[in-house]
Amino acid sequence: MSRSRMSCACLLPLVYLLLGVDGYCQYRWMRCYSNSMSLADMVFVESYFYNKLEFLVFNSTVGRYVGYSDYGKALAREKNEDEHLLPYERGSVDRLCKVNALVYKSHGMDKKIEPSVNLNLVRPVSSNQLAMLMCSAYNFYPRMIRVTWYRDGQKVTSDVSATEELADGDWYYQIHSHLEFTPKAGEKISCVVEHASFKEPREFVWDSSMPKAERNKIAIGAAGLLLGLVVCAAGLLYYRKTSRGWILARPRSTLTY
Numbered sequence: 243m244s245r246s247r248m249s250c251a252c253l254l255p256l257v258y259l260l261l262g263v264d265g266y267c268q269y270r271w272m273r274c275y276s277n278s279m280s281l282a283d284m285v286f287v288e289s290y291f292y293n294k295l296e297f298l299v300f301n302s303t304v305g306r307y308v309g310y311s312d313y314g315k316a317l318a319r320e321k322n323e324d325e326h327l328l329p330y331e332r333g334s335v336d337r338l339c340k341v342n343a344l345v346y347k348s349h350g351m352d353k354k355i356e357p358s359v360n361l362n363l364v365r366p367v368s369s370n371q372l373a374m375l376m377c378s379a380y381n382f383y384p385r386m387i388r389v390t391w392y393r394d395g396q397k398v399t400s401d402v403s404a405t406e407e408l409a410d411g412d413w414y415y416q417i418h419s420h421l422e423f424t425p426k427a428g429e430k431i432s433c434v435v436e437h438a439s440f441k442e443p444r445e446f447v448w449d450s451s452m453p454k455a456e457r458n459k460i461a462i463g464a465a466g467l468l469l470g471l472v473v474c475a476a477g478l479l480y481y482r483k484t485s486r487g488w489i490l491a492r493p494r495s496t497l498t499y
Contacts, residue, residue, distance in 0.1 A: 268292045274339035279351075281343055286334040290314070302335050354439040355414065357382030361433055361446045364420075372401070372422040375448060377433035381414045388436040389419040392445075394429055425450070 269291050276284045290298040297314035300307050306322050309315030321327055357379035365374035377389055385407045391398040404419035419433065432447040 266293060272334075272338070274335075274343065276339075276343065279347075281340050284335050284339045284343065286331075286339050288331065288334070300331050302332055305332055351384075353383055355381065355383040356439040357387065357435065357437055359433075359435055359444070359446050361448050363448070367425055373425055375421045375423065375431065375433075377419045377421075377435075377446065378416065379418075379435055379437075380416045381410070382416075382437055382439065383414050384438055385409075385415050386438065387415070387417055389417060390434045390436075391419070391421045392430075392432050392434060393423070 271289045271291065273287050274284060275287065286300075286302040288300040289296050295311070297311040298307060298309050298317055300321075306328060307318035309318035358381055360376075360378045360380075362376055362378075363373065364376045365371065367373040377391070379387060379389065387407060389404060391402055398421065401422040402419065405417055407415045407417050409415055421431070421433075423431065429450075430447060431450075432445050434443050434445050436443045
């Protein structure tokens, strides 16, 4: 291939890229609308487009086709005169819309999964920082949830921060709410969670006793100490039992002349 021919071959795709290629596109868009959970007001709409321009539409509320262009109006007259087509299109409300909406409701809108709630001390009080509690809700559905803090029965609005509902990627959500506070003896701190899966709001009270991790350390240490005492006692008993079988010999006197 000569150099001139190679240049032409390389320029052709560039020319097509710059000028573009004219095309024609026709498509149909079907959709369903409802504003109530009972689906009683369900509406079926079917639109026809040509190069992004809508030229024909069927609306189940109107019950017939309506054209928006000369071609669309002619096509609407033809379809409206079809005694079998119009009843079929009107039946799309029940045949397509309501059937699929009920499936979506049962697997999505009506699905309710209770959250798993944890209330923990994540930062103890120190000389330069307030203590911090975290109330976390995991694996709940649907997304809407409310977490509220209370101290001695009074709602807390200051020193509170919370994340938005975070998607886990598997249709479930989680949320975390934090409360900064100065501990007081005998006070009651709780977080109240409201969710569609609960019949009523649930209160989770903070246990101000020693944290579980610290209690576990003490329990392990106490168990080790107890085991050591048992071993020492067993060794002492064994020593006393075996020592009874021995008679200490009296030392012989030696005379030296």
